[in-house]
Amino acid sequence: MEAAAGSKRAYSIIVPxxxxxxxxxxxVYLIFKHLPDVNFEIIIVDDGSPDGTQDIVKQLQQVYGEDxxxxxxxxxxxxxxxxxxxxxxxxxxxxxxxxxADLSHHPKYLPSFIxxxxxTGADVVTGTRYVKNGGVHGWNLMRKLTSRGANVLxxxxxxPGASDLTGSFRLxxxxxxxxxxxxxVSKGYVFQMEMIVxxxxxxxxxxxxxxxxxxxxxxISKLGGSEIVEYLKGLVYLLLTT
Numbered sequence: 001m002e003a004a005a006g007s008k009r010a011y012s013i014i015v016p017x018x019x020x021x022x023x024x025x026x027x028v029y030l031i032f033k034h035l036p037d038v039n040f041e042i043i044i045v046d047d048g049s050p051d052g053t054q055d056i057v058k059q060l061q062q063v064y065g066e067d068x069x070x071x072x073x074x075x076x077x078x079x080x081x082x083x084x085x086x087x088x089x090x091x092x093x094x095x096x097x098x099x100x101a102d103l104s105h106h107p108k109y110l111p112s113f114i115x116x117x118x119x120t121g122a123d124v125v126t127g128t129r130y131v132k133n134g135g136v137h138g139w140n141l142m143r144k145l146t147s148r149g150a151n152v153l154x155x156x157x158x159x160p161g162a163s164d165l166t167g168s169f170r171l172x173x174x175x176x177x178x179x180x181x182x183x184x185v186s187k188g189y190v191f192q193m194e195m196i197v198x199x200x201x202x203x204x205x206x207x208x209x210x211x212x213x214x215x216x217x218x219x220i221s222k223l224g225g226s227e228i229v230e231y232l233k234g235l236v237y238l239l240l241t242t
Contacts, residue, residue, distance in 0.1 A: 011096070012174075013096075013097040020053050034107045054073055081184060106212070117171055123173050124196070126164065167192065170195075190237075
C-alpha cells in the first residue's frame with residue numbers, strides 16, 4: 001500500500017543495526033514480502049557500523065524508496081533504548097514495531113502481531129518463545145536451559161504478566177512506547193525485560209503471539225557472559241523498584 005511522500009504511515013518498524021551488512025537487505029525484503037497491503041515504513045537506526053551496513057541501506061532506499069526505508073544513523077553505539085527513541089523521533093506511525101535485524105525475528109509473524117492488536121485493542125503485543133507453537137531454533141541444549149531457567153526465575157520473582165520477558169519482537173501503540181521508554185533506565189538485554197514489567201505495572205493491556213526465535217543467520221551472536229551478569233543485576237533492580 002502506497003502513501004504520498006511525507007504522509008503518515010499506520011506502522012513504523014524500527015530496526016536497530018550494528019554490523020548487519022549481511023542481514024539488513026534480507027530483513028527489509030521479507031518485511032515487504034509479508035506486509036504487501038499494509039501502510040508501513042521501516043526505520044533503520046544504525047550505530048555507526050564499520051562494516052558497510054549504511055551503504056546497503058542506501059541501496060535499499062533506491063529500490064523501495066526513501067519514504068519507505070528510512071536511514072537514521074548515529075555516530076556510535078549508544079544503547080538500545082536510545083536507538084528506539086531516535087527511531088521514534090522520525091516515526092510517523094500510530095503503531096510501532098521493534099524487531100532485530102539479524103533474522104532472529106522472522107517478518108512472517110508481523111501479520112499475526114497486527115491482527116492480534118486489531119482484535120484485542122492491546123497496548124502491547126509481544127512475541128513469545130514460551131507458549132504453545134513458540135520455540136527456539138539454533139540454540140544448543142545449555143543455552144536453551146539457561147534461557148528457560150532465567151525466564152522461570154524472572155516469572156517467579158517479578159510476576160510480569162507476560163511469558164517471555166527478554167524477547168525484543170514487539171508491537172506497541174506509539175504513545176505507550178514513548179511512556180515506557182521514558183520510564184526505563186536499564187540498558188542492553190535488561191531493557192526489554194524492564195519495558196514489559198513496567199507495562200504490566202502501569203496497567204497496559206498486553207497480548208502475546210507465539211514465535212520461533214532463530215539464532216542469527218549471518219554474523220556472530222552478541223550474547224555472552226557479560227549479558228548474563230547484566231541480566232541478573234537487572235532482575236534484582238526490577239525486584240526492588242517495581
